[in-house]
Amino acid sequence: MSNMASAPHLPQSESRAVGWIGVGKMGGPMARNLLDSGVGLTVVEPDSGNRAKLAEKGAKTADCARDLRDMQVVFSTLPNDDALMAVVSGETGLIHGLPRGALLVEMSTVSPECSERVAQILSEAGLRYLRAPLSGSTDLAAKAALTVLASGDRAGWDEVLPLIKTFSARQFFLGEGEEARYMKLVLNTLVGAFSAVLSEALAIGASGGLSRADMMEVICESAVASPLFKYKQEAVVNDDYTPAFTVSQMIKDFTLISNAARRNDVPVMTTGLILELYRSASNAGMRDEDFFALVKWQEKLSTR
Structure with missing residues (x-):
């Protein structure tokens, strides 16, 4: 390598x-x-x-x-x-x-x-x-x-x-x-999961009175900081989901991931749930927005 x-x-x-x-x-x-x-x-x-x-x-x-x-x-x-x-x-x-x-x-x-x-x-x-x-x-x-x-x-x-x-x-x-094809699926599994987990984490924090800006600042300076979170920090804080990679594209990739796992008899329960999250966001009108629009979708679900 x-x-x-x-x-x-x-x-x-x-x-x-x-x-x-x-x-x-x-x-x-x-x-x-x-x-x-x-x-x-x-x-x-x-x-x-x-x-x-x-x-x-x-x-x-x-x-x-x-x-x-x-x-x-x-x-x-x-x-x-x-x-x-x-x-x-x-x-x-x-x-x-x-x-x-x-x-x-x-x-x-x-x-x-x-x-x-x-x-x-x-x-x-x-x-x-x-x-x-x-x-x-x-x-x-x-x-x-x-x-x-x-x-x-x-x-x-x-x-x-x-x-x-x-x-x-x-x-x-x-x-x-086909190692490169599988490596691409590995990376996209993690990238798609980051958005899904972040959206729920931010919703929990918001329910306790935290601002999204404060949460993203702390996350990006913490042990869980990542280049992806830092790259998306401003967009998430400003609720700007101009697409770099869309929800529909993530659905396509997670379908490839699920199909490859099924073909190789690899159980991927979490990946299946994340795919359904993206499908739900797409059905809610976010198909052509950036895949971090899951943050906005989760916020709507969590609003009391």
Whole structure:
């Protein structure tokens, strides 16, 4: 396992043309950081506005994944399992265009089961596969401060690490299979739980007359302080749940977590309860708010 600091502008010898599929909220700022390092980039993206933003930065565009036929390295940041399967093996998918030996660096949050299928499909097509899901927010993506969790083709990892360093601050290689997918689920389990537990803790404190500002100040200077709590402190105090990661996205991730646990016969009673909390908040109209809106939802439940 390796943890490495970010790199400066790429030397000319390491610059190359690469493909990128999906340049939305996360993929967009990551791709821009890669462009800023001097890498030639061709993007595939259904949203015309997102395409235009990258084209203004110097990226070329392609209509579909199959059109990235000259690329030896392709990154993808996609919303779910179905999107990944379509990009890889659909009618206009990568397996119909990429040259043998090319590498897919797949950075989405998808199920380990889907990732296993992708690995088999790519292997049969003579293509290499690196799982590289991300930990971090859209703000961290813009600052090139993401954490990359990788597993799969080790030679491919060594090959693309200089590129990955252009949009991340920390990088971990975890194994040659689906380890990175599971590590992503581990982190998201904890992240989602933090919001759920904090919301109940603050409700208890409020019932005893404590202000939210005082509670968050003490929490962030206590033994239970965390970078996540400090990052969310101002938003929680001000009741500002402008989304960095939405309730609906957390529902998606906790569903992946629950399904992976069930598949591997791991009992996760607490995780199941947290998933239902997010579903309840979504049903209460908070679907598109930041996942720390559980604080607001819990407050409404607790108001006497």
